[in-house]
Amino acid sequence: MDNQPIMVLLVEDNPDHAELVKRSLAAYPENNRMLHVTDGEQALDYLFRRGVFADTDEYPEPDIILLDLRLPKVEGQEVLRQIRHSKQHKNLPVVILTTSGAEDDINKAYENQVNSYLVKPVDFDKFTRLMKDLSYYWLGWNTFPGKELIGQAGI
Amino acid sequence: MQAEDNKTKDQLVDEIRHLQSQVKSLEFAMDKYIITDDNVQLSDLISVEELQKIQDAFSKATGVASIITHPDGRPITKPSNFCYLCQEIIRKTNKGLKNCYLSDAVIGRFNADGPIVQPCLSGGLYDAGASIRIGDRHIANWLIGQVRDEKLNDENFIEYARKIGADEENFRNALKDVTIMPLEQFENVANALFLIANQLSQVTYQNLLLKRASEAQKKSDERYRGLFDHMSSGVAILRPIEGEKDFLFIDFNPAAQKIEQVKKDEVVGYRLSEVFPGARDFGIIDIFCEVATTGKPQHYPTRFYIDENHSGWRENFVFRLSSGDVISVYDDVTERQQALENLHASEERFRRIAENAKDIIYRMSLPDGKYEYMSPAASDIFGYSPEELYEKPTLFHQLLHPDWHGYFKDQWNNLLRGIMPPTYEYQIIDRYGRERWLNQRNVLIKNDKGDPIAIEGIVTDVTERKAMIHQLQLSESRFRMLIEQSPLAIEVYNESGVLIQTNNAWRKFWNLQQDTGITGLYNIFEDTLIQMAPIVEMARNALEGKKLDIAEIAVSPARFGRSGERRYVHITVYPLVSALDQVNHIVLMYDDITAEVQYRKERETLIHELENKNAELERFTYTVSHDLKSPLITIRGFIGMIKKDFASGKTDTIEGDFDRISNAADRMYSLLEDVLHLSRIGRTVSISEKVSLESLAREVVSLFDTKIRDRNITVTIGDGLPTVNGDRVRLYEVMQNLFENAIKFLKHVESPKIDIGAENKDGRTICYIKDNGVGIDPRYHERIFGLFDQLDQSVDGTGVGLALVKRIVETHGGRIWVESEGLGKGSTFCFFIPENQVVDKP
Numbered sequence: 003m004d005n006q007p008i009m010v011l012l013v014e015d016n017p018d019h020a021e022l023v024k025r026s027l028a029a030y031p032e033n034n035r036m037l038h039v040t041d042g043e044q045a046l047d048y049l050f051r052r053g054v055f056a057d058t059d060e061y062p063e064p065d066i067i068l069l070d071l072r073l074p075k076v077e078g079q080e081v082l083r084q085i086r087h088s089k090q091h092k093n094l095p096v097v098i099l100t101t102s103g104a105e106d107d108i109n110k111a112y113e114n115q116v117n118s119y120l121v122k123p124v125d126f127d128k129f130t131r132l133m134k135d136l137s138y139y140w141l142g143w144n145t146f147p148g149k150e151l152i153g154q155a156g157i
Numbered sequence: 158m159q160a161e162d163n164k165t166k167d168q169l170v171d172e173i174r175h176l177q178s179q180v181k182s183l184e185f186a187m188d189k190y191i192i193t194d195d196n197v198q199l200s201d202l203i204s205v206e207e208l209q210k211i212q213d214a215f216s217k218a219t220g221v222a223s224i225i226t227h228p229d230g231r232p233i234t235k236p237s238n239f240c241y242l243c244q245e246i247i248r249k250t251n252k253g254l255k256n257c258y259l260s261d262a263v264i265g266r267f268n269a270d271g272p273i274v275q276p277c278l279s280g281g282l283y284d285a286g287a288s289i290r291i292g293d294r295h296i297a298n299w300l301i302g303q304v305r306d307e308k309l310n311d312e313n314f315i316e317y318a319r320k321i322g323a324d325e326e327n328f329r330n331a332l333k334d335v336t337i338m339p340l341e342q343f344e345n346v347a348n349a350l351f352l353i354a355n356q357l358s359q360v361t362y363q364n365l366l367l368k369r370a371s372e373a374q375k376k377s378d379e380r381y382r383g384l385f386d387h388m389s390s391g392v393a394i395l396r397p398i399e400g401e402k403d404f405l406f407i408d409f410n411p412a413a414q415k416i417e418q419v420k421k422d423e424v425v426g427y428r429l430s431e432v433f434p435g436a437r438d439f440g441i442i443d444i445f446c447e448v449a450t451t452g453k454p455q456h457y458p459t460r461f462y463i464d465e466n467h468s469g470w471r472e473n474f475v476f477r478l479s480s481g482d483v484i485s486v487y488d489d490v491t492e493r494q495q496a497l498e499n500l501h502a503s504e505e506r507f508r509r510i511a512e513n514a515k516d517i518i519y520r521m522s523l524p525d526g527k528y529e530y531m532s533p534a535a536s537d538i539f540g541y542s543p544e545e546l547y548e549k550p551t552l553f554h555q556l557l558h559p560d561w562h563g564y565f566k567d568q569w570n571n572l573l574r575g576i577m578p579p580t581y582e583y584q585i586i587d588r589y590g591r592e593r594w595l596n597q598r599n600v601l602i603k604n605d606k607g608d609p610i611a612i613e614g615i616v617t618d619v620t621e622r623k624a625m626i627h628q629l630q631l632s633e634s635r636f637r638m639l640i641e642q643s644p645l646a647i648e649v650y651n652e653s654g655v656l657i658q659t660n661n662a663w664r665k666f667w668n669l670q671q672d673t674g675i676t677g678l679y680n681i682f683e684d685t686l687i688q689m690a691p692i693v694e695m696a697r698n699a700l701e702g703k704k705l706d707i708a709e710i711a712v713s714p715a716r717f718g719r720s721g722e723r724r725y726v727h728i729t730v731y732p733l734v735s736a737l738d739q740v741n742h743i744v745l746m747y748d749d750i751t752a753e754v755q756y757r758k759e760r761e762t763l764i765h766e767l768e769n770k771n772a773e774l775e776r777f778t779y780t781v782s783h784d785l786k787s788p789l790i791t792i793r794g795f796i797g798m799i800k801k802d803f804a805s806g807k808t809d810t811i812e813g814d815f816d817r818i819s820n821a822a823d824r825m826y827s828l829l830e831d832v833l834h835l836s837r838i839g840r841t842v843s844i845s846e847k848v849s850l851e852s853l854a855r856e857v858v859s860l861f862d863t864k865i866r867d868r869n870i871t872v873t874i875g876d877g878l879p880t881v882n883g884d885r886v887r888l889y890e891v892m893q894n895l896f897e898n899a900i901k902f903l904k905h906v907e908s909p910k911i912d913i914g915a916e917n918k919d920g921r922t923i924c925y926i927k928d929n930g931v932g933i934d935p936r937y938h939e940r941i942f943g944l945f946d947q948l949d950q951s952v953d954g955t956g957v958g959l960a961l962v963k964r965i966v967e968t969h970g971g972r973i974w975v976e977s978e979g980l981g982k983g984s985t986f987c988f989f990i991p992e993n994q995v996v997d998k999p
Contacts, residue, residue: 018794
């Protein structure tokens, strides 16, 4: 197992939801570090190193993005589109984590080559379960582009 | 008729009388011609020597002197046996000679009964005379005499000598020598003279006739020669060869030479069979032989002659001359024969045409009304054969339709006066009871006098044509009625583009009482109305046979000089094509679809509105469900967290988590309130009243009085805010929301300012609320009016406010937008509401 933590960029405007995600993921033993921005504009600025986000020490390169869709300023779908159209981030795994289960949103996300589309469950147990699975799968089992898998994957 | 006959008879009688008189005068003239010919003299008939010989012989035989003189006494012959006294003495004196001539004329005068015997009027010796005559014309005198008997007194003679101036002595001596003859004897001699003179007259007359005859013969010969040489018929004179059935050419006239293309010397003197080897086969030799034998002239009718050199149709007339020669007068009738053949062929053709014609061709003689010819078509048309009609011409009158009897009666009377219409149509009922229409064309044939003698004509059965015309008229009237009653407005143009027909629907469409002043004058190709251009183009295309259709096009009432709104029509333009495939009319048909177009436009607007509303509703439902879900997740999430924390005894976060739950619940409540509020707007904006936006602005500003003072915001309300028709409560909400927003944007701004005002732009009064706050990135100028869209999560509110404002402005028929140059540059929210716009229904 690599000791390097997996960098997770959480894009979530609702501070309560952000708190729930952070706490849930922290509850599982995966090695990760949570980075949080509150709107689409910030997310893009982060990825493309604009403004304060130019500092790579303070804002390390994310390995995966957890992206809400309903975001102020720039919508989640637009963020995803720009990621997929950028040279440096086109392969970046993006997981949509949203309250919307609308068909249009789902289809559009896949058209923009999303890696996974997850709907936040209202039920707390299910929410916890999702966070656990997400943690195991995306932060545990999943291999990321640009990194070599050494030895046995997973736990 | 009888009167005419009488007249003809009278005329005939007149003619006969006239002819008879002419013949008589001609005969008379002929007699006169011979007898009254003054130019004829005795010497022309009998030579003077011959006369002299007769006279000398008579004088010698009788012993008397003799002379033949002209009727006036001038001598023709020389005196015979004249006495010395008369010859040398009396006639030598002028007086004596004159008296002698006078005496000879008197004594020689015409006397049919006998000789004149009397003493000479000159010397007084006995003389006698007889006249020589042609018929009753006296042409000469024959005188004898110069004798005396003893009774005559010498002294009387001597006295005469003195009278005429002759020498007495000589006279006396000469008197002694005069022959003495008793008077009785002299009278006998005179009688003999009379007989001889009469005989001489007879001979002379015969001579004259002979002379005339020979002159006539000569003239006749000349005439015949001329005829022979110049006549157009060929003439051949042939002499039979004894014991052979052949002839020798004696003569061959120029016409014959021309016909046969031979010279005279190639024919004359040669045998007929040599010159014309085909003559035997032709059959003419037999005819010549027959004529030569019998002397009976023969006409040898037209036959075809052929040998190696000659061929052609010949017609011969053959005679025998008194000499026994045979003369053939013949013609080359090849051309005539060909013409005749052509005529026959033409007649044959005509006959075939007539026999096979569907029409009756006939000739009727007048005034009897009998058919001279009728073609077989009569059987088809009348039901009676030509033979039946020849037999009984009145059959036709039985066929005639009763309606036409009067007409025909009149025509018949006119006909006999030579008046006839060249063509007429009438009805018959044929033999089988079928009614038929006939068309008859006639030619009246008149004789030289101008009397009608026959009608020639053609009768055609036009029943079908009549029926067709009737059908056509029916169809025409049906067509007219269809046009007139059609619900479509119709314009019919001729090929020049002139409007020639319209209909009821057309007048209705254009709101015209009648189309006078338009039809016959309006020309579509001269229409310059821009709106009409596509229709004119269609009409032009229709001229080329194309049918075109425009589903919707506007027409201006100005087209026919009316006022009013423009109308929409569905128009079809198509050509009417004649039997010759030529476009002769253009038809415009159109339907007023103005109402439909208006309905459709309204419907489109409604549908568009509905679609917008639907989309909005969809977005609304979606955002509402999303946004309602969010606080639920928060609530249940943190309840779960608290549970876990309780279980693990971890308590430091519990209070904060409860706050989160509480806030989420509040937020949910406001969301539901706002959603309800928003949903009501569409339904509740209905009260239309005059609303002064300026007073609204003042109310709103006073509402936020505290906040304004706390934050030290400078607020100005400018002039010119309009008064609009609208819903006061809703418009208040607009003002309130926009003002509240402005205050929010001014949170961290030094010397914050809000301007409320209005300005005129493009004829609209645009209201604005302007702040000098954070400003809005132009990228988000549209999004901020969306439901639940918030630019800044830290700012209070649910994100419904601007959506609400937008909705209210739009339901008032207005529009709202934001102007901002970007972050930190402040924002200006602008909207307008049409000032006198009646507020839309919900």
